[in-house]
Amino acid sequence: MSxxxxxxxxxxxxxxxxxxxxxxxxxxxxxxxxASGSRAGQFLHSVHPNLRKLTGIRFCRPEDLMPCDVLFLCLPHGASAGMMEHYRTLAPRVIDLSADFRLRSSTLYQRWYGGEHPATHLLGEAVYGLPELHRAELSEATLVSGTGCMATASILGLAPLYRAGLVNEQMPLVVEAKIGSxxxxxAPGASSHHPDRSGAVRSFQPTGHRHSAELIQELGVLRGQPDGLTQSVAFSATAVELVRGILVTAHVFLNEQIDEKVLWRVYREAYGREPFIRIVKERSGVYRYPEPKILAGSNFCDIGFELDAAQRRVVVMxxxxxxxKGAAGNAVQAMNCMFGLDETAGLLFPGLHPV
Amino acid sequence: MSxxxxxxxxxxxxxxxxxxxxxxxxxxxxxxxxASGSRAGQFLHSVHPNLRKLTGIRFCRPEDLMPCDVLFLCLPHGASAGMMEHYRTLAPRVIDLSADFRLRSSTLYQRWYGGEHPATHLLGEAVYGLPELHRAELSEATLVSGTGCMATASILGLAPLYRAGLVNEQMPLVVEAKIGSxxxxxAPGASSHHPDRSGAVRSFQPTGHRHSAELIQELGVLRGQPDGLTQSVAFSATAVELVRGILVTAHVFLNEQIDEKVLWRVYREAYGREPFIRIVKERSGVYRYPEPKILAGSNFCDIGFELDAAQRRVVVMxxxxxxxKGAAGNAVQAMNCMFGLDETAGLLFPGLHPV
Amino acid sequence: MSxxxxxxxxxxxxxxxxxxxxxxxxxxxxxxxxASGSRAGQFLHSVHPNLRKLTGIRFCRPEDLMPCDVLFLCLPHGASAGMMEHYRTLAPRVIDLSADFRLRSSTLYQRWYGGEHPATHLLGEAVYGLPELHRAELSEATLVSGTGCMATASILGLAPLYRAGLVNEQMPLVVEAKIGSxxxxxAPGASSHHPDRSGAVRSFQPTGHRHSAELIQELGVLRGQPDGLTQSVAFSATAVELVRGILVTAHVFLNEQIDEKVLWRVYREAYGREPFIRIVKERSGVYRYPEPKILAGSNFCDIGFELDAAQRRVVVMxxxxxxxKGAAGNAVQAMNCMFGLDETAGLLFPGLHPV
Amino acid sequence: MSxxxxxxxxxxxxxxxxxxxxxxxxxxxxxxxxASGSRAGQFLHSVHPNLRKLTGIRFCRPEDLMPCDVLFLCLPHGASAGMMEHYRTLAPRVIDLSADFRLRSSTLYQRWYGGEHPATHLLGEAVYGLPELHRAELSEATLVSGTGCMATASILGLAPLYRAGLVNEQMPLVVEAKIGSxxxxxAPGASSHHPDRSGAVRSFQPTGHRHSAELIQELGVLRGQPDGLTQSVAFSATAVELVRGILVTAHVFLNEQIDEKVLWRVYREAYGREPFIRIVKERSGVYRYPEPKILAGSNFCDIGFELDAAQRRVVVMxxxxxxxKGAAGNAVQAMNCMFGLDETAGLLFPGLHPV
Known part of the structure; x- marks a missing residue:
């Protein structure tokens, strides 16, 4: 097969x-x-030095794109929606890694992104490209959206609890994300200038982060709330010293007293057969809970939890x-689903330790 | 004066x-x-290399301590309580930087530290050494306790809201602390081994951290709840890449709809005249909110807040x-209070930028 | 084939x-x-958390080792030499990653490691496992030594100049290595304790580093000096903030005035067909010269040079x-040579950017 | 006194x-x-957040500068020389922290900076502002130049050996500097973008760094070579993960066999009474040699050395x-000299540990 x-x-x-x-x-x-508007004509490795000696490809101009089987869009938010009809003439399957097609509801889009969506007629077609939640739809999809990096971690971490109906939705869901540069x-700028960014622990978005909308949408689906979760979602994001990686810490309140075995069962049932999800919860050692640094380059999402029975609270990490898993790896996994390939194809790198 | x-x-x-x-x-x-049990006879600068050429002092044996005006105890938790009567014979004023005398209630101590307190009769005497909350008591105190580093940041950040009665105590208080190594x-060990600790974002205590007890006690006092805050306190701690520094992000739910001006007024009234507290909340720039890295070596606690009016929620940083401010600097500030000195004496270093 | x-x-x-x-x-x-003496019975992933969900292997006891085709020894320096006869009964091919068999001359060993070598009779048999220099010998070898990490970078960087006879050996060779933790x-210890090691720029071995001996041996071979290079070799090592990675900066003085084209030709001839060596020397961009951080997990050795014609000096990086490439990857590459496999088998990961 | x-x-x-x-x-x-051309009207602390609550000063426009006792110029290289006559009308003493007046010889300037010096007539007046070498001249000076940060470390480290005539000037002097961001x-840019700069070990100037010129000038003076050292100076600079700090490693070859006691004597005589120079050379511990990280915020230059007697070589760190000490602190120390103040005034901060 070609x-x-x-x-x-x-x-x-x-x-x-x-x-x-x-x-x-x-x-x-x-x-x-x-394709690259700004780098057309240059070698890929002039921008991505890790690809030296591995490919002789040069960037082409966007207007020189030829038909292909699958087109990946890695454009800034807002850039692809208006051009989507054009891109779909180039390939029968399009995966858009921007935020433009993550939200199915134009109302939700408007609330979180401001302004009218430029292609509302396509919103219904686009599939939220998270294989763990939308595997079946992906196998049929022609337009797939990438997922927000912090949203992906949060949704994967929380989905089993929501699906199992364990969450007390009268109480707030508090999610605190720690994220690398x-x-x-x-693009360089004041906020990424090394003397300022190095060693930072910077609250760059204490409230109102747009990835909240993806949680509201996807966890809502799991609760049968198609207009989005009605629960109060408090999401905050802090930049920490790290280049690649996210750790999400979520505080969930439960609607009944349960013991840890229930949690183990819920998570094992949800993820026992998922190739890229590992439940990480150990009694001893330094890596008892999910640690983003050992995931650099890997497509794993590691998930752990700790029960505070007295407070009917679970902390999910x-x-x-x-x-x-927060962008390109997940998109390739989604592509594998779309083409009926082994879902792990091209995604086997396990991450390094130490690193 | 000598x-x-x-x-x-x-x-x-x-x-x-x-x-x-x-x-x-x-x-x-x-x-x-x-004094140092393990280093007696050696120069201070053999352990603290920043003190080279600045002092010729050598460590003495603990048993060779002579009377003085004020004795600082920097011993592991549990080590000073049993010996406190002895230490008090050496100095009329003792400042214990361990956790042994932070909690006034032996019940609270037992719940969070396990086991009986070795010197319950002294618990009533000890003052929680946070000048911003206990300045008057410190001026009379003979036994002062240091404060937990994450507790200090949390309590200082939250106290104005609790004192003003703005907090909805039916909702949980969620505090997520990010902390340096x-x-x-x-003492070296597996969890501090550089290849593992470097770049880590490690949930080392998702639930049950002992510093919670200090929040419960001190915020309880502000609410007239002498047995401790009755509200649910969800405190989690994550180690991040940083040597010195803490950032606490607290999610507080309010019992009424307020606007930001109210928050400004509450924080200004609480801290406008405090020498070591700065309200940090700017519209632009990289340092819009508190950033621990520029506080290394300084005694400041920087505090910011952001209102999510729709959810009646404040995020406090x-x-x-x-x-x-989380240990030695705060202890010196407390000492300054105890001796009636200018509270800023010896504590003027402003921190560096960039760093 | 099995x-x-x-x-x-x-x-x-x-x-x-x-x-x-x-x-x-x-x-x-x-x-x-x-096998592991200290971890026998435990899962591999309990020590190497990146291997979770990828293997169910447990460590066995060293005494339970069974015959196999190739045995890799990853023991502390000094531990394998005395046991080598035993290990060779277990496998027809042994690759020892310790320093015990890096030096062919027992005199050189004694000078740099102190004491008699425990198995001098095997020194002649062992091949220095650097495929770029000893590919032919490796295809016949039954005992192969791993190479020192800083030595590997230095030797690969300098070999073309020595082989071409360009170096003025009356002048010193100065090599300064920067290395990660x-x-x-x-094993944790005071020197790897994060608060001390983080951000360090630590001269841990300004003179007398044992990797010097490997340079002396291998560059000597290239100059037809079987007892080792007679030139003065000044090697110093500095620990920097990095977990994985080495950058070696070498100052070489030339015995004639040459221009840069000569250098390009010499390096291209030496390495143009090497799968794991890239010449990195660009006119612009941030990655103009070799940068270890983008090599984490890859088997590449990136090499660059800059000519100071006025001083007849080349700086090699x-x-x-x-x-x-400084240990396990190079050992697998050597194994591939020993078994006549494609030299890149199992070693294709290109490294990440950004990271 | 005012x-x-x-x-x-x-x-x-x-x-x-x-x-x-x-x-x-x-x-x-x-x-x-x-004064600041770009920030006039803004508060100092809007740019330097560590100065919050410490000063209410706002930046003025450069054209609004009024007469004062001492004027510090912190302008980009090349900006102050042409304006120097003007600045000298504003203050009887000017300290220029740019590179414009570091070199006394216009020939040397032209060779290293390219182009004619814009104010050659002032070159003779300017004093190279390193108190340890030019204390007496500083007390009379009206125009003082700041010193290059890597040059300062190198010159202070090497001066005692050159002054004592121990160096074999037929051999090259090799200096490798490691430096923070x-x-x-x-100003932000591609080379300071955090994802690229973080964890970097980047050879940004393997040959030809302009700070070489300061070594050539100042070490030349110590050897009675007013046109600059005739020895070959090989200076290379590598950026490492660090915000503040420099470690210079210099390889010096000696013209006779000496023992370590001679070195100790030479360094003690040179620096025993210097307030900001510490000889750091210990037998054990993690901080055996100079470590820049514990110097952040301090004005110390820590100097160590290790003798390789067999090679008649000293490695100076x-x-x-x-x-x-590489810029502002040294300038204040120079100012203290110029005004006859205690040289340590305003410069007592000892640095932090751990940090």
Whole structure:
């Protein structure tokens, strides 16, 4: 069988570079083109130095894109929605890693992103590209949305509790995300200047982070609330010293007294057969709970939990690499689903230790 | 007037070293002795290399301590309580930086530390050494307890809201603390091994952290609940890449709809005249909210807040240097109160930027 | 063809863990046993958390090792030499990653390691396991030595200049190595305690580092000086903030005035066809020269050079991951040579960017 | 006696901010104005957040500068030379922290900086502002130049050996500097973008660094070579993960066999009475040699050495904080000399440990 021809638009950013790295080594894929408005004509490795000696591809101009089997869009938020009809003429399957098609409801979009969505007629078609929740839909999908990196960790960490109906929705859901610098992208600026960013513990979005909307949508689905979770969701984000990685700490209040065995059962049933989810909860050692640093380059989402029975509270921790399971790796996993491939194809790197 | 003669017990640890550094440059203090069981006979600077060329003091044996005006105890938790009667014969004023005398209630102590307190008869005498809350008591105190580093940040950040009666105590208080490696002390071990600790985002205590007890006690006092806050307190702690510093992010739910002006007024009234508390809340720039890294070596606690009016929620952020305002610096400030000195004496270093 | 059966002795350390990770994903290898004196009975992933969900292997006791096709020794220096006869009864091919068999001359060994070598009769048999210099010998070898991590970077960086006879050996060779914390191993201690090691720029071995001996031996061979290079070799090592990685900066003085084209030709001829060596020397960008951080997990050694024509001096820079090309990765590459496999088998991970 | 009125031009950069911090707490100085072309009208603490609550000063426009007693210029290289006549009308004493007046010889300037010096007639007047070498001249000086941060560490580390005539000048002097990110200034850019700069070990200037010229000039003076040292000086610079700090490792070859006692004597004689130089050379412990990280905020230059007797080689290590002893701290020390004050005034902060 011939290889899947894949092209990337917006290939000079971090997500685009990560996708290129993954697809170069993917056993069933051939990269046909990587477009970049700003870097057209230059070698990929001039921007992504880890690809030196591994590929001779040069960036092409976006207007020179040719038809292919799957098109990955790694454009800034707001850039792809208006052009989506055009992109869909180029490929029968499109995966958009921006935020433009994450929310199915134009109301929810408007509330969190401001302004009218530029292509509301496509919202219903787009599938939220999280295989663990939407595997069946992905196998049929022609338009798939990437997922927010912090949203992915939060949703994967919390989904089993919501699906099992354990959560007291009268109480708030509090999610605190710690995140590395690569999530802010490849463009330098004051907030990424090393003397200021190094060693920072910076509350950059204590309230109102847009990834909240994805939690509200996806956890709502699990609760049969199609207009979004009605529970109060308090999401805050803090930048920490790390390039790649996210740790989400979520405080969930339960509607009944349970013991830890119930939690183990709920998580094992949800994730026992998932190739990229590991339950991490050990009695001893330094890595008792999910730790993002050992996930750099891997597609795992590690999930742990701790019960505070007296307070009917569970603390859920979920870790991932924001450029992998939080972006490019997850997109490749979604692509594997869309094409009926082994879901782990091209995604086997396990992460390093120590690192 | 002659200088205050101060001695330190347990001077080879991080808190002891920081105290020594502060007292060496304190205009009203003379260090008479620094005791260390393990380092007796060695120069201070052999353990604290920043003190090279600044002092010729050597550690003495604990049993060789002589009378002085104020004795600082920097011993492991549990070590000072049983010996306190002895230490009080050496000095009319004792400041114990361990956790042994932080809790006034032996019940609360037993619940959080396990086992009977070894000197319950002294619990009533000890003052929780946070000048911003107990200034008047400190001026009379002979036995003062240091404060927990994460507790200090949390309590200072939250006190104005509790004192003003703004908090909905039917809802949980969720506090997530991010903390540097020096808080775990000077003894090497698996959890501080650099290849593992570097770049870590490690949930080391998702539930049940002992510093919770200090919040329960001190916020309870502010609410007229002498047995401790009855509200549910969900405190979790995450180690991040940083040597010195804490950032606490607290989610508080309010019992009425308020606007931001109310919060400004409440915080300004509480802290407008405090020398070591700064309200940090700016519209632009990289340092819009408290950032622990620029506090290294300073005694400031920086506090910020952001209102989520729709959810009747405030996110409070508080940052400090765990060895300064979270330990030794705060102890010197307390000492200044006890001796009627200018509270800022010896504590003027403003912190560095960039760093 | 059946898979190569490989076993690891000393599998709980960093090199052993890295080897296990590589061999688990090696297409031609099956790990039969991983021995550890201290961890026997425990799961591999209890020590190497990146291997969770990837293998169910447990550590066995060293005395329970069974015959296999190739045995990797990851023991502390001095531990394998005395036991080598025993290990060779277990496998027809042994790769010893300790320093015990790096030096062919017992005199050189004695000068740099002190004391008599415990198995001098085997020194002649052992091949210095650097494929770029000893590929032909490796294909016949039954006893192969791993290479020192800083020595590997230095030798690979300098070999082309020495082989070409460009170096003025009347002048000193000055090599300054910058190195991450994982090179000091998995055992915690005062020098790896995070509050002290974090952000350090520590001259831990300004003179007399044992890796010098490998330079003297290997560069000597290239100059036809079988007793070792007669030139003065000044090697110093500085620990920097990094977990994995080495950058070596070498100052070489030339015996004639040359221009940069000569250098390009010499390096291209030496390494143009090497799968794991990249010449990195660009006119612009942030990654103009070798940078170890983007090599974490990869088996590349990146090499760059800059000519100071006026001073007849070349500065050579070489970067690698000390656990990969500096240890386990290079050992797998050597194994591939020994078994006549594609040299890149199991070693294709390209490294991450950003990271 | 009234306070010295000091003003700063170029106060929004890192050196300007550090100077402001030091002068705010200097017992004999009053800051009258801080000028900034880009920030005029804004509060100092909007740019230097560590100065919050410590000063209400706002930046003024450079054209609004008033006469004062001493004017500090913290402008980019090349900006002050052409304006120097103007600045000297504003203050009887000017300290220029740029590189414009570091070199006394216009030939040397032209060779290293390219182009004609814009004010050659002033070169003879300017004093190289290193108190340890030019204390007497400083007490008379009206125009003083700041010193290059890496040059300062190198010169202070090497001066005793050169002055004592121990160096074999037929052999090269090799100096390798490791340096933190703050040395590149406050302007963000690709090379300071956190995901790329974090954890970097980057050879940014393997040959030809301009600080070489200062070594050539100042070590030349000590050898009676007024046109500059004739020895070959090989200086290379590597950026490492650190915000503040420099470690210089210098390899010096000696013209005779000496023992370590000679070195101790030479260094003790040179620096025994210097307030800001410490000889750091210990037999045990983690801080056996100079370590820049514990110098952050301090004005110390720590110097160590190790003799390789067999090779007649000394490795000299020198560490300092590039913004303190490498820039602003040293400038204040020079100012203290110029005004006949205690040289340590305003410079007593000892640095932190751990940090």
């Amino acid at each position: 290889r899947i021809r894949a092209a990337i638009v917006g290939g000079s950013g971090y997500t685009g570079g990560e996708l290129a790295r993954l697809l170069l080594f993917h056993p069933e894929v051939e990269i046909t083109q990587v 690569s999530a802010a992208g490849a 979920a870790a991932l690499d924001n450029l992998m | 200088r205050i003669r101060a001695a330190i017990v347990g001077g080879s640890g991080y808190t002891g070293g920081e105290l020594a550094r502060l007292l060496l440059f304190h205009p009203e203090v003379e260090i008479t002795q620094v 020096s808080a775990a002390g000077a 508080a940052a400090l240097d765990n060895l300064m | 898979r190569i059966r490989a076993a690891i002795v000393g599998g709980s350390g960093y090199t052993g863990g890295e080897l296990a990770r590589l061999l688990l994903f090696h297409p031609e290898v099956e790990i039969t046993q991983v 994982s090179a000091a191993g998995a 070489a970067a690698l991951d000390n656990l990969m | 306070r010295i009125r000091a003003a700063i031009v170029g106060g929004s950069g890192y050196t300007g901010g550090e100077l402001a911090r030091l002068l705010l707490f200097h017992p004999e100085v009053e800051i009258t104005q801080v 703050s040395a590149a200034g406050a 020198a560490a300092l904080d590039n913004l303190m």
